[in-house]
Structures are given as structure tokens and as C-alpha cells.
Amino acid sequence: MSLALVKLLDMGFTLALAGIERVAAVEKARAMEEAGASADEITDALQKMRQESETAAQRKVDAALE
Amino acid sequence: MKRLLAVLALAALMGGCGTWQALTQPVHGDKAITTEAPAVRAARVAIDEANASLTGLNNVIGQNIEAKVWTKAQAQAYLDQSKDYGKKVDNARDFLRGGLLADAKSQAEAVKSLILILHQRVAAEARKEK
Numbered sequence: 001m002s003l004a005l006v007k008l009l010d011m012g013f014t015l016a017l018a019g020i021e022r023v024a025a026v027e028k029a030r031a032m033e034e035a036g037a038s039a040d041e042i043t044d045a046l047q048k049m050r051q052e053s054e055t056a057a058q059r060k061v062d063a064a065l066e
Numbered sequence: 067m068k069r070l071l072a073v074l075a076l077a078a079l080m081g082g083c084g085t086w087q088a089l090t091q092p093v094h095g096d097k098a099i100t101t102e103a104p105a106v107r108a109a110r111v112a113i114d115e116a117n118a119s120l121t122g123l124n125n126v127i128g129q130n131i132e133a134k135v136w137t138k139a140q141a142q143a144y145l146d147q148s149k150d151y152g153k154k155v156d157n158a159r160d161f162l163r164g165g166l167l168a169d170a171k172s173q174a175e176a177v178k179s180l181i182l183i184l185h186q187r188v189a190a191e192a193r194k195e196k
Contacts, residue, residue, distance in 0.1 A: 018185050022122030026092075029114065039102060039110055046117040047159065050152055053124035057145050060128040064138045 025049055105167040112174035113162060116155045119181045123148050126188060136191070144188055151177050151184070 025046060032042050092115070102110065127148065131141035154177045161170035 018122045018126045018188070020122075021125040022118050024125075025118035025121040029118065039107075043110060043114055043117075043159065046114050046121070047156070050117040050121045050124070050155070053121045053128075054145070054149055054152060057124040057128040057131075057141075057148075060131050061138060061141045061145055064131045064134075064141065066138055 105171070106162070109158070109162050109167050109170035109174065112171050112178060113155055113158050116151070116158070116174050116177045116181060119178065119185070120148055120152055120155065123181065123185060123188065130188075140191065144184070144191075147184060151180055 028049065029042050029046055032045060127141055127144050130136050154173060158170045158173035161173060
């Protein structure tokens with residue numbers, strides 16, 4: 001089988017993972033919207049989620065060995 | 067063999083469509099933002115989608131460093147890039163609060179495009195490192 005196809009599938013998997021992770025944030029926003037949250041509250045929540053994800057990723061990078 | 071290749075190509079295509087959809091799925095339904103003026107809504111949607119995409123990206127960076135797919139330096143470089151984009155999205159939010167709607171939208175849209183490019187680079191790097 002062509003190596004290019006294997007690489008394509010592999011890259012697709014990593015991108016899919018990013019998509020799945022993004023969907024979690026989208027679902028939270030949609031749930032807040034359904035619950036009657038204002039647009040500002042949703043924007044605040046998404047900003048907070050992003051900031052928390054930065055902190056969590058930084059913690060993992062810091063914990064990794066050189 | 068040809069049949070196997072055809073099946074795999076189809077799977078890649080279908081997976082690709084789903085991935086693209088997940089990476090670009092709108093954050094909002096219509097409820098919360100219908101009362102806002104179109105210019106405000108457009109800026110807000112761009113900001114919210116950029117934040118959602120960066121959240122996804124940061125989580126993947128965390129997973130890839132935990133799984134030892136990348137070195138510490140590689141993961142830190144991507145995370146620094148992501149944080150830089152995050153600051154730009156925060157600036158866009160400040161523009162929105164200050165009523166600079168066109169600036170807010172263009173800043174957030176530019177970051178959204180950069181995030182997609184970064185997603186692709188991250189995926190390509192992860193593939194190369196395996």
C-alpha cells in the first residue's frame with residue numbers, strides 16, 4: 001500500500017482528534033445556549049475554557065522529561 | 067489489493083469530511099445571538115469559534131506530549147504559538163467590548179485561519195514523529 005496513503009490516514013487521525021476536542025467546547029456552548037445563557041456568558045465561558053486548556057497543556061509540557 | 071486501496075481511500079475521504087466538519091462546526095445555534103446586531107454577532111461568532119478551536123488544539127498538544135509523540139521543545143513551541151493566538155483572540159474580545167466591531171471580526175477571523183494552518187502543521191508533525 002502506498003506510504004502516502006498511510007501518512008494521509010495518520011494525519012487524518014490527529015486532525016480528527018483536534019476536531020473531537022473542539023466539539024467538546026462547541027457542545028458546552030450549545031448546552032449553555034439551550035439553558036438560556038446570554039451571548040456574553042457563552043463568550044466568557046469559551047474564553048475561560050481556552051485559558052484553562054492552555055494552563056493544563058503547559059502543566060503537561062512542564063512535567064515532560066527533556 | 068485494488069479493492070483494499072479503494073476502501074481505505076473512501077475511509078480517508080469520509081474521515082476527512084467528518085474531521086473538517088468537527089473543526090469548523092459552528093459554536094452557536096441561533097438562540098443567544100439573534101437579538102444582537104449582525105455586526106456584533108459576526109464578531110462574536112468569530113471570537114467564540116477561535117476560542118473553541120484553540121481549546122481543541124491545546125488539548126491535542128497536551129495529549130501528544132503525554133504520549134511522548136513530541137519532544138518537550140516541540141510541544142512548547144506549538145503551545146507558545148497557541149498562546150500567542152489566544153492573546154490575539156482576547157484582543158478581539160476587547161475590540162468587541164469597545165464597539166470596534168470591524169476590528170474585532172477581522173482580528174478573530176485572521177486568528178481562525180492561522181489556527182487551521184497550525185492544526186495542519188501539528189498533525190503533519192505528529193505524523194512525521196511516529
